[in-house]
Amino acid sequence: MAKHHKEELEVKQKYTFGTFITQILMTIAAAIVFAPVLIVFNYSFKTKKELYLSNPLSLPKSLYFGNYITAYKKLNLLTTFGNTLLYTAVSVIILALLCGSAAWAIARCKRKIIKFIYVYFLLGILIPYQALFLPIYVIGYKTGLTNTRIGLILMYIATGMSFGVFLMTSFMSTVPVELEEAAMIDGCSIYRTYFSIVMPLLKPAIATLVIMQSFQIWNDFLMANLYLSNKNLKTLTVAMQALFSQQTSDYTTALAAIVISVLPVAILFMSLQKYFVKGMTVGALKG
Amino acid sequence: MVLFPIMLKGVSMMHNNSLKRSIFLQYLSLILPGLMIFTFGLVIPLILGFKYSFTSWNGMTASKPFVGLQNYINLFKDKYVLDAWKFTIKFTLINTVVQNFFALLLAIALDGAIKAKKIYRTIFFLPALISSVIAGFIWLRMYSNILPAINKLLGTSINFLLFGNEKTVLSGLLIANNWQWIGYWMLIYLAALQSIPAELYEAAKIDGASVFDKFLHVTIPMLAPAFTICIVGITTGSLKVYELMVSSTGGGPGRASTSIIYLIYNTAINGRQYGYGCAMSVTLVAVLLLVAVIQLKFLRDKEVQM
Numbered sequence: 001m002a003k004h005h006k007e008e009l010e011v012k013q014k015y016t017f018g019t020f021i022t023q024i025l026m027t028i029a030a031a032i033v034f035a036p037v038l039i040v041f042n043y044s045f046k047t048k049k050e051l052y053l054s055n056p057l058s059l060p061k062s063l064y065f066g067n068y069i070t071a072y073k074k075l076n077l078l079t080t081f082g083n084t085l086l087y088t089a090v091s092v093i094i095l096a097l098l099c100g101s102a103a104w105a106i107a108r109c110k111r112k113i114i115k116f117i118y119v120y121f122l123l124g125i126l127i128p129y130q131a132l133f134l135p136i137y138v139i140g141y142k143t144g145l146t147n148t149r150i151g152l153i154l155m156y157i158a159t160g161m162s163f164g165v166f167l168m169t170s171f172m173s174t175v176p177v178e179l180e181e182a183a184m185i186d187g188c189s190i191y192r193t194y195f196s197i198v199m200p201l202l203k204p205a206i207a208t209l210v211i212m213q214s215f216q217i218w219n220d221f222l223m224a225n226l227y228l229s230n231k232n233l234k235t236l237t238v239a240m241q242a243l244f245s246q247q248t249s250d251y252t253t254a255l256a257a258i259v260i261s262v263l264p265v266a267i268l269f270m271s272l273q274k275y276f277v278k279g280m281t282v283g284a285l286k287g
Numbered sequence: 288m289v290l291f292p293i294m295l296k297g298v299s300m301m302h303n304n305s306l307k308r309s310i311f312l313q314y315l316s317l318i319l320p321g322l323m324i325f326t327f328g329l330v331i332p333l334i335l336g337f338k339y340s341f342t343s344w345n346g347m348t349a350s351k352p353f354v355g356l357q358n359y360i361n362l363f364k365d366k367y368v369l370d371a372w373k374f375t376i377k378f379t380l381i382n383t384v385v386q387n388f389f390a391l392l393l394a395i396a397l398d399g400a401i402k403a404k405k406i407y408r409t410i411f412f413l414p415a416l417i418s419s420v421i422a423g424f425i426w427l428r429m430y431s432n433i434l435p436a437i438n439k440l441l442g443t444s445i446n447f448l449l450f451g452n453e454k455t456v457l458s459g460l461l462i463a464n465n466w467q468w469i470g471y472w473m474l475i476y477l478a479a480l481q482s483i484p485a486e487l488y489e490a491a492k493i494d495g496a497s498v499f500d501k502f503l504h505v506t507i508p509m510l511a512p513a514f515t516i517c518i519v520g521i522t523t524g525s526l527k528v529y530e531l532m533v534s535s536t537g538g539g540p541g542r543a544s545t546s547i548i549y550l551i552y553n554t555a556i557n558g559r560q561y562g563y564g565c566a567m568s569v570t571l572v573a574v575l576l577l578v579a580v581i582q583l584k585f586l587r588d589k590e591v592q593m
Contacts, residue, residue: 015400023401029393030410033466036425037413039433055440098321105314117318124329126579130527130548131571134555134564135332135339138346158328161321190313219418221530237418244424244534251428258421265416273409277474 044068044256051252067256071243075257079232080239087149087224087235088217091156095213096206098157099164104198106165107172108180118169124162129155130222137226145227152227156217164209171205207275218265236261333572339565346561358566368567370542371550374457378546379525381461386521387514389469394476408477411470419467423535426450426463450536453543460544464531468524472517479513480506515586519579526575547571 044067045060106118129136136155137146145151175198183193224235240261244254269276340358344351362368393411397404414422427450434447449459483506491501529548532538538545547567555564
């Protein structure tokens with residue numbers, strides 16, 4: 001109701017002189033924020049000669065794709081892109097499964113020990129994995145998990161559990177218990193009740209979790225850099241960093257690489273913006 | 288529990304107990320896989336890190352000589368550690384103030400009557416989508432190549448080489464970090480602003496409140512939960528800063544932008560002092576927990592009051 005009222009009110013908000021000034025200031029702010037993005041895009045099409053001779057704001061004379069071809073080769077793009085996609089997708093799917101079922105059990109089972117487990121999970125929210133990367137590396141090394149795909153995925157799941165369980169548990173109050181009770185009276189097991197009745201109702205929360213964790217894992221550098229040294233297992237961000245450290249004077253290749261790596265994420269964001277914004281803020285504000 | 292009134296009519300107590308037990312075990316089995324992975328990947332490392340912090344282990348040998356509190360004593364005498372903390376704390380304090388301020392300001396502007404809100408929102412949020420490693424590199428090129436070239440074009444001589452000087456490197460990194468994250472926190476403030484019931488503003492209006500009064504007595508209190516999230520989030524995020532420097536300053540010039548995580552990396556991975564690095568990690572975890580708990584307690588108290 002409240003929301004509805006507000007929207008009505010918004011329609012009535014007048015466009016005053018103050019609003020006009022705000023609009024101008026916001027446009028300047030947006031231009032400042034957007035400028036580096038445009039510059040990166042512009043430079044990625046410049047030839048070496050243009051890089052040194054033309055001024056930074058001028059457009060390249062022709063659409064030159066040389067930088068992109070070099071970046072594609074140097075990034076080992078097919079492999080690194082595929083790897084990153086695989087790690088992200090598998091981690092996020094498993095996270096959604098594990099967090100959803102754990103959160104449901106936590107919300108429905110009233111035993112003390114279960115409440116204790118919930119608090120135990122929550123402790124992880126306040127400790128970012130970066131603070132513990134050293135022993136996280138050591139345990140991976142000792143168990144032979146470093147330099148394996150499964151090892152990295154396992155660590156992404158471990159470090160994403162806290163937030164996921166928290167997010168999903170806070171969502172459980174919106175899932176009606178009556179349906180579950182009816183299913184169980186009909187003789188459904190706990191598992192069947194969860195997978196066939198509850199999980200479909202969790203779609204919005206799962207979408208939030210998937211989107212938020214995907215961006216984090218896709219962009220992660222520290223863990224991927226620590227765990228993987230084998231060339232064929234590397235992720236896009238790690239390959240980018242390697243490329244950055246080589247390209248000191250001729251950096252147009254690196255900027256083309258940035259466009260390549262950001263484009264899919266940006267497109268995904270544009271198409272999922274509605275869910276993303278809603279999910280992100282709901283997830284955060286429920287805390 | 289959930290299902291019994293009908294099912295259990297006439298069933299003996301013993302049966303009831305074993306049924307409850309079986310249901311409990313089923314619930315537990317839903318939690319267990321996640322619990323085990325979480326324990327393996329985060330809790331055991333926490334314990335291991337604590338254990339190693341009392342040794343002089345070099346990361347390679349089987350022997351881990353016990354040195355008691357020596358690592359922790361050294362932490363307080365080590366100039367590198369103190370400098371890294373100084374940098375990290377300055378970075379965190381300024382970030383927390385500046386990022387919250389601008390995020391809220393932009394959110395308020397976007398909550399008003401201006402046109403084309405979605406475009407602004409998208410532009411401000413865009414930098415939050417990329418990895419900090421990339422953001423760092425973009426700003427390295429901005430400061431060292433692109434902005435100086437614009438200088439030349441305009442005939443001005445503003446010094447943009449912020450990463451080249453020990454005194455300006457912090458500002459350079461703060462600009463890069465704020466560029467990347469203001470839009471993210473802005474969205475959270477914006478959502479909070481939009482969820483404030485219009486009735487509250489109307490009631491204030493009827494009471495004859497000015498625009499400023501309304502902001503102070505309606506908007507700010509209603510934003511309390513968003514303040515909590517943004518303040519804790521920005522603080523935690525800034526204390527763990529590392530990736531931003533990897534491709535931009537490399538912790539330099541000198542050690543001027545070596546954050547605490549950067550130092551842990553250099554000490555343990557490059558310098559082979561795992562025991563000492565773990566002691567740094569343990570102190571960082573302690574600081575993170577302490578700061579978060581203090582902030583949460585303080586901010587949550589405010590929320591209740593309001």
